[in-house]
Amino acid sequence: MESQLPQERSKLRTKDLPQVLVMKPPPLLTLFEDKFISTKFQLLKAWESTLPLDQFLTTYAGSVRAVLCSGASPVTPHIIRLLPSVQFVVTASAGINHIDLNECRRLGIAVANAAAVFSDDAADAAVGLLIDVLRKISVADRFVRRGLWPAMGDYPFGSKVIISLFVCFTQESWDCRTWKHRSAVAKRLEAFGCTVLYNSRKPKPWVPYPFYSNVHELACGSDVLVVCCGLTAETRHMINREVMVALGKQGIIVNVARGAIIDEKEMVVCLVHGEIGGAALDVFENEPDVPKQLLQLDNVVLTPHRAVFTPEGFMAACDLVVANLEAFFEDKPLLSPLIDE
């Protein structure tokens, strides 16, 4: 049994269940594989084969209609070309920048993501990071653990959280459901007395906060920039040197979205030279590499892309991904499709 190819073993178990291609396992699958056992589909696990990916796809994925992808296994035009039957791509993440949406749109391939179930955790992480960097929680914790409190007395103060806040929300063309993700951050920060402002490609009439059409102007009028938009060609390096200088010497950036939305090299320079006040970052341009200058700074908080890593969030995401796949194979409406706006 053990020496047979993966898809032969699974065929023996599950007869003719339609296959869902998984090129590399997303964290969700690694941690909660049991949740992906379904009576409506079976997984075609490309990573278990010794064949190079292209060859595997050509040999075994010709009739595959659905793909479960993630940041580690992007769906590029090249991959799409090797999957002539694909009609549905679902990602086990909130972000969708690893899927070529233009190509999917062009070919009528439906796309779904798991943003909705991650909004609370992402918002909690954003707020936690913000308070940490403003009130110097991680730095003070290190100070105490090193036994410095008795010798050094009072710890240097942090800054108040109640300040004018700028929430960056640029909408990419496919996804209006991430509004829930952003409003989760704003809702929490309002309880702290923060004033919320936002930027987006277009103003959203249902959003109760002042709209700024220009990121730079918004940065001028704000103390904190919380980045929680998607990464697209337009938003890549949207937070550039000009925006950071406008944010100013007391300004703080919080990023729980994608590293590449910020010009990371410039941000490091601004932080090192005190041109912005500090940063709390869950994501970076070349994870898991983090610019080493940041590792020496006390005005930054760094977390390893874990904003949505809670058991509850992950299990809900598993359920959502599986529900989307089952709906697809039953010709029912998808639960969390990306909608073109």
Added chain:
Amino acid sequence: MESIGVLMACPMNPYLEQELDKRFTLHRFWKVPEKSTFLSTHSNSIRAVVGNAFAGADAQLIEALPKLEIVASFSVGLDKIDLAKCKEKGIRVTNTPDVLTEDVADLAIGLILAVLRNLCECDRYVRSGKWKKGSYMLTTKFTGKRVGIIGLGRIGMAIAKRAEAFSCPISYHSRTEKPETKYKYYPSVVELAANCDILVIACSLTEETRHIVNRKVIDALGAEGVLINIGRGPHVDEPELVSALVERRIGGAGLDVFEHEPEVPEELFGLDNVVLLPHVGSGTVETRKDMADLVLGNLEAHFLKKPLLTPVI
């Protein structure tokens, strides 16, 4: 007012010290080598004491200062002041409520998130280079967790308001029930602990509330529960808490205060389920200035025979 003697109990704020120096004859108690000699020499000129969370005016000090008229605390907590003695002798007491409420509440939420979402540990993980080796460590969700607050005063209410924005059901214990709030009341701290996921200490320290979080409460909170202390160290039976944390009988703790500050039990230093802060609840530049101005304002009002700004007694 330059001739009025003011005794500052310990170093607390350079701006406050500077301003007191300008307006009064300031005596820095911590710089005095022989305290009892100093007190007998200056007992007739000291008319005010400025204290804080670390040092205030106990019965002994009050007895040694027969001309003492006012104790102005650079804190909202009054546990370092012998209030009964002050009342007996007609000594006025002021503190710094309201101006620090938001900062302390913000820090309480910050501590909850830091503990549950392992923020400090994650930060250490990245700085040490461990991320390159990979891991899918999951942290604990905060949204929707049950938050139990001991003491629903200004700070407790501000914490509740913030936690509600995270969809947390709120419950509390306090000396009296507050039916005007919509939160669930528990008549005992043990019951409160048994019915919440995160227990926050936000009451004042008095004889009754000393060790209000004891072994029974810690056991009731349980292995998944988290304790947050932004009140006073003596609210918690610290050795019990330390052994519960080390033995993982409690899920974690976020502590801004300790029984014998600035000493912190060293057993806590190696734990990944705690966040330890050096009493920074009100420690922002903006708030400390507001607190200092309130102390100065109260002293000025007293000596100009005007109504005190924030009297306690």
